Every structure is written in structure tokens, then in C-alpha cells.
Amino acid sequence: MNSLHIPNELNQLLDEKNVQIQLSVPQLVEKVLSRNEGTLTSSGAISVATGKYTGRSPHDKFIVAEGSTKDKIDWGNNQPISEEAFTNLYNKVLDYLKTKEEIFVFKGFAGADKKSRLPIQVVNEYAWHNLFAHQLFIRPNAEELLAHETGFTVISAPNFKANPAVDGTKSETFIIISFERRTVLIGGTEYAGEMKKSIFSVMNYLLPENNILSMHCSANVGQEGDVALFFGLSGTGKTTLSADPNRKLIGDDEHGWSSNGVFNIEGGCYAKTISLTREKEPQIFDAIRFGTVLENVITNPETRIPDYDDNTLTENTRAAYPIQAIDNIIEPSIAGHPNTIVFLTADAFGVLPPIAKLTKEQAMYHFLSGYTSKLAGTERGITSPQATFSTCFGAPFLPLPAKRYAEMLGEKILEHGANVFLVNTGWTGGEYGVGNRMKLSYTRAMVQAALEGELNHVETVQDKIFGLHIPLHIAGVPDEVLQPNKTWSDAHAYELKAKELAEQFRQNFKKFSSAASDIEEKGGPIA
Known part of the structure; x- marks a missing residue:
């Protein structure tokens, strides 16, 4: 080159x-x-509007x-x-x-x-x-x-x-x-x-x-050098959960996994800023300083203070800044092989477990599926939760056949002994509108247990519909929360809804069936 x-x-x-x-x-x-391409804000960032296209x-x-x-x-x-x-x-x-x-x-x-x-x-x-x-x-x-x-x-x-x-x-x-x-x-x-x-x-x-292996994920590294990857579509909590004060950020969006380990593809961050506050996301808030580019963020014309709650131009408001604007990073943005891989989903059907340990084949299946759900009201015409799938958590950016990436992931999981977990940050006790969003404190406790290796050898129970292996006990999380069928008041309603989602997984996976039938057989829903 x-x-x-x-x-x-x-x-x-x-x-x-x-x-x-x-x-x-x-x-x-x-x-x-x-x-006259933009204006200066109170923090020294440049504020610009992108016109007709805001995404x-x-x-x-x-x-x-x-x-x-x-x-x-x-x-x-x-x-x-x-x-x-x-x-x-x-x-x-x-x-x-x-x-x-x-x-x-x-x-x-x-x-x-x-x-x-x-x-x-x-x-x-x-x-x-x-x-x-x-x-x-x-x-x-x-x-x-x-x-x-x-x-x-x-x-x-x-x-x-x-x-x-x-x-x-x-x-x-x-x-x-x-x-x-x-x-x-x-x-x-x-x-x-x-x-x-x-x-x-x-x-x-x-x-x-x-x-x-190129990956659409965030990555961080612990004090002992242990590396974690976080995959997840918008709204699943990828940014929130990967920003850990006890772990250094490798990168927030794009990574490669070579024979040497993980590295960031980028030198900066492109963070969403809608509803941004220092209390909720201090790292992002404080990174917005001189030289940062704010896209489609409305600012007060007199004070030049950005209004991050204003979605007049778009919900997709953004801040672009160098990764060095965040204090808790590793430089250069490279680390060893992942110990833990987390697939994040926000299941609005309320049927996936809050955390489950995946086999290699299940990891490949859920990687190819890239599931989360769209909520009522997020897009015109959506009146109830809808399953949405994005291959490898980044379908629009994959030039090669998806199975190529999934096979590489499976090979690397096997070679380096990475533990893979599916984490549901969505609903529990019922679907959206009936149940409740999983408590962030519970999710943090589960992810922390996964990162610290506490779930590598714990006793699990296999979910009867999705075949996932669910830990029976995690410190700081009520046992009944771990098994979604026990959080629903109506066991029959839970089973119907779970089978409905499992069928949507199968329908989505049909596009891979001819090339990845072995992955579906060993990693997909079992009922």
C-alpha cells in the first residue's frame, strides 16, 4: 500500500x-x-449542521x-x-x-x-x-x-x-x-x-x-491486562457498560483482532450526544472541548451553550473528538487477546435471560444474528416491539460474506479460550409495556462477574427454548431474575412469547442456512 x-x-x-x-x-x-462552516460553542467545540442528511x-x-x-x-x-x-x-x-x-x-x-x-x-x-x-x-x-x-x-x-x-x-x-x-x-x-x-x-x-478479524465493538482492558469486547446495536448499553472507571478504554466502536491481540482501528470517538449530561456520561461530556466537532447539536445563540436535549435537527446528534480527550485510556490503543466477549441485546419481548454463557457455536449463531429490538414510537409505524437483526452487529459495513467473519470469530474463541456471554439489557417480567427494564445495577453486577471470571465454571441451567446456559447464582442479583420464565406472572404467556421470538431468529437465519446450517443446528434455538 x-x-x-x-x-x-x-x-x-x-x-x-x-x-x-x-x-x-x-x-x-x-x-x-x-x-462560516460552523460556530464556536462555550466549551470551544465547533458546532455544525449537516443539512438534509443527518445520518x-x-x-x-x-x-x-x-x-x-x-x-x-x-x-x-x-x-x-x-x-x-x-x-x-x-x-x-x-x-x-x-x-x-x-x-x-x-x-x-x-x-x-x-x-x-x-x-x-x-x-x-x-x-x-x-x-x-x-x-x-x-x-x-x-x-x-x-x-x-x-x-x-x-x-x-x-x-x-x-x-x-x-x-x-x-x-x-x-x-x-x-x-x-x-x-x-x-x-x-x-x-x-x-x-x-x-x-x-x-x-x-x-x-x-x-x-x-475486523469487529464493530467497543473494547477495554483491566488492571491485570484482561481484555473485554462489547458488541451491541444502538440502545443496548454498549457505551455505558464499556466505560468502566476500573478498566482502560481501548476504543469505543471499531477494532481488529490479530495474532498479536486487539487493536483500535480509529484514533477518536464519534459519540451520540442526545440527552447527554455530565452525571450520566461524564467521560463523553468532559471530552467535548476545543477542537471537538458537534454535529447537529442546537446551541444557544447568545451563551453558545449546547442544548443536548434539543432534537430539532435529529435524534442522531454527535460529538467527534480524539480518544486522548478521555482520561481512562490505554495508549497506544492495543492490548492482548480477549478473555471475555459480551454480546449485548435489549430484548423488548422480555424472554431472553439477563446473562447466559455461550458455546462457541452459540456465539457464532448470535454473532451472525446480531439481535436487538426496536421499540414502539422509535420509528413511524412501529406500534409494538419488533425484532431487528444486524449481521455481526454491523451488517451495512461488511463487504465479505458474513460467514467469513463468524468463522474467524469461532476460530479465535477456540484458539484463545475466550468466554462469550449474551447479556440482555432489555425487559424482564413481561414484554415492553408490561414488564420492566432490567436494572442497570443488576446488569453491571452480571457483567462484572463475567469480566472477573466468576461465571466461567458456575452451575448453569439450560433454557428450554433458546438452549442458552443460564447461571443459577450471581452475587448482587436475585436468583429469580436470572431465569426469565420465573419473572413472568403467566408461565404460558412467557412460553408463547419466547417461541415467537425463537421463530423470528429462525426466519432471519434462513439467509445463512445453506452456508451455515451447522452453526444453526448447534447454536440456534432448540424449541
């Missing part, structure tokens, strides 16, 4: 006098303010169908676009950027492990996008910058809009990955998260090629 991958057209653009390369955070903040545009994401890669891509999970369409759009975007008074370039890395990191460069129309890249990716020191040879380039031109009839896109917006050209091309959207997640998608392709 070197500069030879950079096409000549791009080299010509980057030689122009209007190119600002590797500006510092203060310089970028000055640019953002002078160009990712998954239907506008493509991978170029190229000779060397097209047979490897899972086209059932990814949209192809032709090489011709990509080349034409690429040239149009470069011509467009040549007309700008300034463009901004960041050079850095994806991957904290120097043996497998990817040197990247990010080319931006907006100064605040370049500031975002500076905060989210790994920043080089002076020596590393001098030796930097780009392995992948992100080009982001938010104000360039595609013509679907001509350009082969579905709308004015496009996020296109070309693995042969080593390029991500983004246009028609100001949402900065597209840059972050595109590089994650790239790493999800490149790392497995080197026998490194």
Missing part, C-alpha cells in the same frame, strides 16, 4: 496551490469559522464491481456499480474540486497496530470535515508523516451532486468504494460519519485478507 495507488489525476489536484495539507486543529478551527445513506452506498474483487464481495449485502460509472463520477468530482478556493487534506492511519495499519489520506471540500477526519482517524507524528505513503484515499465533496440518470447512482448522493483504485468517493451529503464508516468498510475487507 503506497503512493503508487494514487491516480495521476488526483496527484495533479493535490499539487494545486489551493490545497491545504495537514493543518493543525487550531488552524482548521480558524478555517471553519472564517469560512448515513445506506441506499446510496456502492462498491465498484472490479475484476480482482467482484468474486469476493457479498453482493446480497452490497450494491455494485460499474467501473465506467465510477471513473466518470471520479473525474467529475476532481474537476469540481479544482474550482474551489481551498481544499483540505489529512494524512493519517486506520489501525493502531503498526504491523497492520492502513495509511490513509482524506481530501475534503469542507474544513470541518477535515477537522472531523483529524479527530476520528489516527494522527501521525512528524516522523510518520514524513514517511507516510497513502494506501487508501477518501475524497469528500458534499456540494457535488450526482445525476442518477447519467451517473448510475440512485440519488444525488453517493458513497462509492473502489478497492482497485484504493479510493472512497463521497458526494451529495454533508454527514461526516460517511467517511468514518467507509474506512471501516474498507478495513472489513482488507483485514480478513490478512487473517485479522
Whole structure:
């Protein structure tokens, strides 16, 4: 991966006098303010609005169908676009950027492990996008910058809009990955998260090629060097449970697991800020300081104080800051092999146990399933809890067939003796609207017991429907809470609801059945 991958057209653009390369955070903040791209808040953070798009545009994401890669891509999970369409759009975007008074370039890395990191460069129309890249990716020191040879380039031109009839896109917006050209091309959207997640998608392709498992999870390490991974979709408590004052954060979202251990793919955090308070999440609150990028957060025009409860623009308000803004971290962001892996789910049906120990096959099954539930009122048209599944807890970012990632996880669990647990942070004693949300104090006690190895050899009982192995006793948690069938007042109603969810697991898993029938047989529901 070197500069030879950079096409000549791009080299010509980057030689122009209007190119600002590797500006510092203060310089970028000055640019953002002078160009009226954002405003300064009371904490020194930059506040910006992303316009029409306040989240990712998954239907506008493509991978170029190229000779060397097209047979490897899972086209059932990814949209192809032709090489011709990509080349034409690429040239149009470069011509467009040549007309700008300034463009901004960041050079850095994806991957904290120097043996497998990817040197990247990010080319931006907006100064605040370049500031975002500076905060989210790994920043080089002076020596590393001098030796930097780009392995992948992100080009982001938010104000360039595609013509679907001509350009082969579905709308004015496009996020296109070309693995042969080593390029991500983004246009028609100001949402900065597209840059972050595109590089994650790239790493999800490149790392497995080197026998490194890429993972959408948070990770931390204990005082004895014991490593824990936390997988979970939005609303399951991943951020809350991985932020432990007694453990150091490796990273909050994207990791690789190599033969050396776990490493953070990123150099920063992209935290949700809706309803943020210092009392609830002090680490995130205090990380929002000079240089942080606040996306779509409404601020008081006079005091410049952010109102984190205001969802006028979106519920998906965000803060982008370097991981060094958090005190309790490990540097560099690398550690050993995981001792404990936690899959988090917020089961609104109230039938999954609050914690269960998984066999290797069950771990692979629940990894492929990636289950949680959407609640009534969270989306238009949802009037009761609905099961939702995201393969490997990150379906939109997986270029390769899902079974590839699951098999790698199974191999690494077996090789390194990691213990895997399914933790339900959702409902108990009945489904949403009838039962109650699991007490956070109980969940913390269960996770703590798992992390400290107390559950590795405890007596368990097997759930009769899901086949999960449930501990009978955990200090600080009432025994009856551990078995969901005992928390329901109506045992028959519990069984009906549990079988209903088990059937939804089976229906979802049909897309893997031909390739992963062995995993389903050994790891799926048993009734």
C-alpha cells in the first residue's frame, strides 16, 4: 500500500496551490469559522449542521464491481456499480474540486497496530470535515508523516451532486468504494460519519485478507491486562457498560483482532450526544472541548451553550473528538487477546435471560444474528416491539460474506479460550409495556462477574427454548431474575412469547442456512 495507488489525476489536484495539507486543529478551527462552516460553542467545540442528511445513506452506498474483487464481495449485502460509472463520477468530482478556493487534506492511519495499519489520506471540500477526519482517524507524528505513503484515499465533496440518470447512482448522493483504485468517493451529503464508516468498510475487507478479524465493538482492558469486547446495536448499553472507571478504554466502536491481540482501528470517538449530561456520561461530556466537532447539536445563540436535549435537527446528534480527550485510556490503543466477549441485546419481548454463557457455536449463531429490538414510537409505524437483526452487529459495513467473519470469530474463541456471554439489557417480567427494564445495577453486577471470571465454571441451567446456559447464582442479583420464565406472572404467556421470538431468529437465519446450517443446528434455538 503506497503512493503508487494514487491516480495521476488526483496527484495533479493535490499539487494545486489551493490545497491545504495537514493543518493543525487550531488552524482548521480558524478555517471553519472564517469560512462560516460552523460556530464556536462555550466549551470551544465547533458546532455544525449537516443539512438534509443527518445520518448515513445506506441506499446510496456502492462498491465498484472490479475484476480482482467482484468474486469476493457479498453482493446480497452490497450494491455494485460499474467501473465506467465510477471513473466518470471520479473525474467529475476532481474537476469540481479544482474550482474551489481551498481544499483540505489529512494524512493519517486506520489501525493502531503498526504491523497492520492502513495509511490513509482524506481530501475534503469542507474544513470541518477535515477537522472531523483529524479527530476520528489516527494522527501521525512528524516522523510518520514524513514517511507516510497513502494506501487508501477518501475524497469528500458534499456540494457535488450526482445525476442518477447519467451517473448510475440512485440519488444525488453517493458513497462509492473502489478497492482497485484504493479510493472512497463521497458526494451529495454533508454527514461526516460517511467517511468514518467507509474506512471501516474498507478495513472489513482488507483485514480478513490478512487473517485479522475486523469487529464493530467497543473494547477495554483491566488492571491485570484482561481484555473485554462489547458488541451491541444502538440502545443496548454498549457505551455505558464499556466505560468502566476500573478498566482502560481501548476504543469505543471499531477494532481488529490479530495474532498479536486487539487493536483500535480509529484514533477518536464519534459519540451520540442526545440527552447527554455530565452525571450520566461524564467521560463523553468532559471530552467535548476545543477542537471537538458537534454535529447537529442546537446551541444557544447568545451563551453558545449546547442544548443536548434539543432534537430539532435529529435524534442522531454527535460529538467527534480524539480518544486522548478521555482520561481512562490505554495508549497506544492495543492490548492482548480477549478473555471475555459480551454480546449485548435489549430484548423488548422480555424472554431472553439477563446473562447466559455461550458455546462457541452459540456465539457464532448470535454473532451472525446480531439481535436487538426496536421499540414502539422509535420509528413511524412501529406500534409494538419488533425484532431487528444486524449481521455481526454491523451488517451495512461488511463487504465479505458474513460467514467469513463468524468463522474467524469461532476460530479465535477456540484458539484463545475466550468466554462469550449474551447479556440482555432489555425487559424482564413481561414484554415492553408490561414488564420492566432490567436494572442497570443488576446488569453491571452480571457483567462484572463475567469480566472477573466468576461465571466461567458456575452451575448453569439450560433454557428450554433458546438452549442458552443460564447461571443459577450471581452475587448482587436475585436468583429469580436470572431465569426469565420465573419473572413472568403467566408461565404460558412467557412460553408463547419466547417461541415467537425463537421463530423470528429462525426466519432471519434462513439467509445463512445453506452456508451455515451447522452453526444453526448447534447454536440456534432448540424449541
